[in-house]
Amino acid sequence: MQMAVLRKYSKRLLIFSFATVTGLVVYAQPQSNNYATNDYFMKSSSVPGTDSAESGDKKGTITTGVGAALSKYGKTNQLYVSMVDSLSKVLFRYPLIDSSGLNYAKEWVGTPNMGLRRPNYVIIHHTANNSCEATLQEFTTPGGREASAHYVICKDGTVHHMLNDLLRSHHAGDSKWGNNTDINSSSIGIELVNNGYQPYTEEQLSSLAVLLDRLKTAYKIPAPNFIGHGDIAPTRKADPSVKFPWKEMSERGFGLWWDDTTGIEVPENFDYLMGLRIIGYDISAPASAVAAFKRHFMNDGSGGSMNAAIRKIIYVLYRKYL
Amino acid sequence: MQRLLALVALFIILLNYGCKTGKYAATNKSYKKQVKQFAKTLAEYPVKDSFTTAAEWVGTTNFSMRKPNYVIIHHTAQDSCGQTLRTFTLPRTQVSSHYVICKDGTVHHMLNDLLRGHHAGVSKWGNATDLNSSSVGIEIDNNGYEVFTDEQINSLLLVLDRLKKAYNIPTANFIGHADIAPGRKVDPNRNFPWQKLAQNGFGHWYDTTNTIVPADFNPMQALRIIGYDIKNEKNAIQSYKIHFIQKDTTKTINETDKKILFELMKKYQ
Numbered sequence: 001m002q003m004a005v006l007r008k009y010s011k012r013l014l015i016f017s018f019a020t021v022t023g024l025v026v027y028a029q030p031q032s033n034n035y036a037t038n039d040y041f042m043k044s045s046s047v048p049g050t051d052s053a054e055s056g057d058k059k060g061t062i063t064t065g066v067g068a069a070l071s072k073y074g075k076t077n078q079l080y081v082s083m084v085d086s087l088s089k090v091l092f093r094y095p096l097i098d099s100s101g102l103n104y105a106k107e108w109v110g111t112p113n114m115g116l117r118r119p120n121y122v123i124i125h126h127t128a129n130n131s132c133e134a135t136l137q138e139f140t141t142p143g144g145r146e147a148s149a150h151y152v153i154c155k156d157g158t159v160h161h162m163l164n165d166l167l168r169s170h171h172a173g174d175s176k177w178g179n180n181t182d183i184n185s186s187s188i189g190i191e192l193v194n195n196g197y198q199p200y201t202e203e204q205l206s207s208l209a210v211l212l213d214r215l216k217t218a219y220k221i222p223a224p225n226f227i228g229h230g231d232i233a234p235t236r237k238a239d240p241s242v243k244f245p246w247k248e249m250s251e252r253g254f255g256l257w258w259d260d261t262t263g264i265e266v267p268e269n270f271d272y273l274m275g276l277r278i279i280g281y282d283i284s285a286p287a288s289a290v291a292a293f294k295r296h297f298m299n300d301g302s303g304g305s306m307n308a309a310i311r312k313i314i315y316v317l318y319r320k321y322l
Numbered sequence: 323m324q325r326l327l328a329l330v331a332l333f334i335i336l337l338n339y340g341c342k343t344g345k346y347a348a349t350n351k352s353y354k355k356q357v358k359q360f361a362k363t364l365a366e367y368p369v370k371d372s373f374t375t376a377a378e379w380v381g382t383t384n385f386s387m388r389k390p391n392y393v394i395i396h397h398t399a400q401d402s403c404g405q406t407l408r409t410f411t412l413p414r415t416q417v418s419s420h421y422v423i424c425k426d427g428t429v430h431h432m433l434n435d436l437l438r439g440h441h442a443g444v445s446k447w448g449n450a451t452d453l454n455s456s457s458v459g460i461e462i463d464n465n466g467y468e469v470f471t472d473e474q475i476n477s478l479l480l481v482l483d484r485l486k487k488a489y490n491i492p493t494a495n496f497i498g499h500a501d502i503a504p505g506r507k508v509d510p511n512r513n514f515p516w517q518k519l520a521q522n523g524f525g526h527w528y529d530t531t532n533t534i535v536p537a538d539f540n541p542m543q544a545l546r547i548i549g550y551d552i553k554n555e556k557n558a559i560q561s562y563k564i565h566f567i568q569k570d571t572t573k574t575i576n577e578t579d580k581k582i583l584f585e586l587m588k589k590y591q
Contacts, residue, residue, distance in 0.1 A: 054402065073380045080381030087387050091434055092354075109354030110344045111410040113418035115438040116360050117388035118453040139382040147382035159470040160383040161374040166365055170384050178448030178501055179549055181492050186456045211373045222451050269538035277591060278546050280449055284591075307358035320451070321590040322546055 003123070039152060061143075076140035084167070118167045121187035121225040122215055122254070123172055123232065124208075125149065126194040126239040135193060136160065146170055149189035157203025159211060175232035176282040183232050188215055192240060199243045212254045224321060226254040227280070227296070234292035235285045242301040258297065258316040266315045272306070275318035335413055360437070368579045387436045392450075392457035392495040393485055393524070394442055394502065395478075395511040397464035403428070406463060416440055418429050419459035427473030429481060435488070445502035446551040453502050458485055458502040458550070462510060469513045494590055496524040497549070504550060505557030512568040528585040537585045541575050544587035 089256060103257065127135045132154035138160055139148045148169045152160040162171045173191030180186060190211065192204055215221060229237045250257035270288075273283050281289040287304025294300040338379060338550055344350075396419065398406045403424035408420045410432055419441040422430040433439050441459030450456060460481065485491055485559035496519065499507045542552050550558040556573040563571045566582060575583070 001471055071378055076383050077367070077379065077381045079383045083367065083383065083385070084365045084367070088364055089391055090387065091361060091436060093434070104431060107344055107346070108350065109407050109411065109430055109432055110350045110417035111432040111439075112352040112356060113410060114350050114353075114356060114433055115439050115440070115454070116363065116457045117390075117436070117438045118452060119388075120450055120455055123423055136380050136559050139384060140380065142383045144383040148382035158375050160376045161369045163370050163385050164366060166364060166388070168386045168388045169382065170386070178450070179492070179494055180391055180448070180450060181495075182389060182456075182490070185388045186452075190572050191478070192406050207375065208371075211348055214373050220452070222449070224449055225451075235398070269540075274540075274543055274547065278543065303382070322551060 011183055015016070055198070062168060073136070074142060076142075077143065084164070085166070117185070118219050119186060119188045119215070120169075120219070120220060120221060121177070121183065121227065122212065123183060123187045123189050123227060123229055124240050124244070125189060125191045125229045125245075126241060127152075127170060127191050128195055128196045128239065129193070130195045132160075132193045135191060136162075149191040149320070151188070151190045153190065153192050153204050153207050153211070155193050155201050155204060157201070157207040159207050165215070172198070172229070172232060172306065174236065175229075177227065177232045177280040188219075192244075194241070194243075195224050196239065196241050197243075200240075205245065205248075209249070209252055209254075214248070216253065223250075224256050224280075230292045234282060234288035238295065240291075242295055242299045244299075246299070254320075256320050257311050258318060258320075261309075261312050263318055264287055264312055264316055266308075266312050270315055272311045272314045275314045278315075278318050279321045335517075338531045346407070346411055349413075355393050357434075358435075360391055368585070371535055380483070387430065388455070389489045390435060390456060390458045390485070391489070391491060392453065392497065393482065393491060394453060394457045394459050394497060395510050396441060396499045396513070397466055397470075397511055397514075398422070399466040399509065400463070403430070403463045403466060406461060407432075410445060419461040421458070421460045423460065423474050423477050423481070424475060425471050427471070427477040429477050435485070442502060444506065447502045447549040451515075458489075462514075463491070464511065465549050465582055466509065466511055467513075470510075470515065470572075475515060475518065479519075479522055479524075482519070482520075482522070487525065493523055494526055500561045500562075501549065503554045504561035505554055508564060510573060512564050514568075516565055516568075526586060526589045527583050528589075530581040530585055533581045535577075535580050539580065539584055541580055541583050543581045547587050548583075548590045 021116055024300045040124045045178050132152065134319060135152050135291055136144070139152070148163060150161065150163045152162060152170050165188055168184050169190070170184060172183035172187065175183045177183060190208065192200055192208065212226065222306050227246070229239045245256055247257050273286055276289050276293055281292060283289045288304055290304040293314065294302065294310065296311070297317060343362060350468055354471070363504045369379070379489065385509070400406050405424060406422050407430065409415050410422070418433055420431065420433045420435055420439050422432060435458055438454050439459045440454060441461070441484045442453035444458065447453060458479065463469060464470055482496065498514070499509045516525055517527050519525050542555060545558050545562055546552050550562060552558045560571055560573045563579070566586065
């Protein structure tokens with residue numbers, strides 16, 4: 001009985017996903033080179049908007065309406081809107097269809113005491129490319145890798161807010177931090193445009209600090225929960241690189257750091273792997289976890305080798321995470 | 323006279339309508355209104371109230387809804403399912419859970435799984451400090467002392483199975499309210515069949531037949547690895563015992579408790 005209903009539900013889900021995918025395919029079709037002549041996109045001109053071209057101050061002005069339809073990203077912006085619309089429809093289903101298969105109440109009683117799921121972590125990435133434009137293009141390509149981030153920060157410090165903070169972006173991939181195995185669902189993803197070897201620009205870092213401050217306040221994100229992609233996926237990822245100034249960020253309240261370790265006595269029985277696990281690292285591949293720790297907390301890219309000095313720093317930090 | 327009759331008829335119709343829409347019609351309406359508001363928040367574009375310095379908004383096309391990664395089990399500490407439904411439909415209480423399971427096994431699904439329930443309160447598990455945002459809350463009708471009914475547990479297992487599959491919730495992440503709020507909460511009470519749940523893939527359990535605990539084993543470190551907030555050690559120990567020992571919920575750790583902790587820690591690594 002239960003299986004039958006579950007099957008029915010998954011069928012509905014399939015139909016829903018199929019509809020979404022079909023939608024993607026339809027919208028992804030190159031319909032016309034001249035967007036302005038396209039009926040579908042002409043509709044967007046009814047959206048009232050401002051034209052940033054007339055504004056001297058770039059900050060905070062965003063092109064919508066006719067401008068958006070004419071621009072390079074008019075098409076994918078429309079896709080964004082229709083995708084949010086279909087996601088919201090899932091929230092509107094009531095009585096809640098996904099409760100089928102159970103001995104559930106005849107009459108649906110909803111609770112008015114609710115909210116939207118919020119982020120509790122911030123994950124910092126680098127794009128591993130040199131171009132803001134290439135990153136924007138990748139994140140506006142449906143199909144393929146389906147990757148995204150909430151924010152992209154270009155080398156000149158320009159911040160692109162590509163996704164509502166309350167939605168789930170696809171930036172973390174297969175990852176783990178403590179017991180959390182769905183980092184995408186509980187975090188904000190920020191991509192810094194950087195090829196992986198060069199230093200981050202002053203402009204990027206000052207924009208980042210303003211952004212982190214806003215996120216910390218808006219979602220009460222605790223200081224320890226500002227981490228890097230390499231931290232949550234130690235065997236797969238190495239970003240942000242050793243050039244990222246984690247120490248300076250921690251001084252502003254984003255992430256933790258260690259103090260002077262002179263005079264610190266590490267207990268003989270301290271197991272540094274347990275220490276790493278308590279900080280949050282997945283220690284199933286110990287050398288990778290050590291390498292990730294060194295990259296983040298010592299700006300050291302030398303991999304998974306251990307020594308007494310590293311053990312001491314792990315010890316000092318682990319106590320802060322207790 | 324005719325007018326009076328018409329009035330009476332109207333009155334009867336209205337009365338009928340009221341009954342049909344039920345006791346919770348008003349709060350159900352408020353549910354729908356709020357979801358509509360949320361949809362509007364999500365649909366804001368260009369993304370408002372944000373730090374953007376780009377001249378032109380570029381939205382990504384690759385995204386989805388935030389999903390739960392934990393399941394938190396509670397007992398209601400109330401006398402009836404009706405009482406709990408009432409509590410959860412009063413806006414002034416601001417408390418809720420996604421599911422309520424009555425003594426006869428009836429399941430009330432009160433909130434869409436993708437929305438944030440208000441069930442965890444101030445809580446912590448590992449580095450997570452906003453458990454409401456990352457979990458589904460399940461309330462089981464129980465006064466806080468009694469045994470849970472078979473019907474409740476059967477229904478619960480069905481709900482858990484569905485949640486685990488739908489959101490890829492890892493085995494380790496089926497936990498209790500007391501686990502995430504030591505010192506403040508003690509639910510579900512120690513009659514809760516955690517071992518049976520673990521046998522079905524919801525939460526971990528232990529086997530200590532061949533366990534040898536290393537001499538330098540650190541039990542507080544183990545509690546923190548499992549997920550407990552150990553700021554107050556005694557409270558953390560008590561929460562651990564309500565969940566994993568049950569017959570003894572004192573705030574100290576003996577040799578048996580250590581053995582169990584050692585086994586559990588390995589599973590949570």
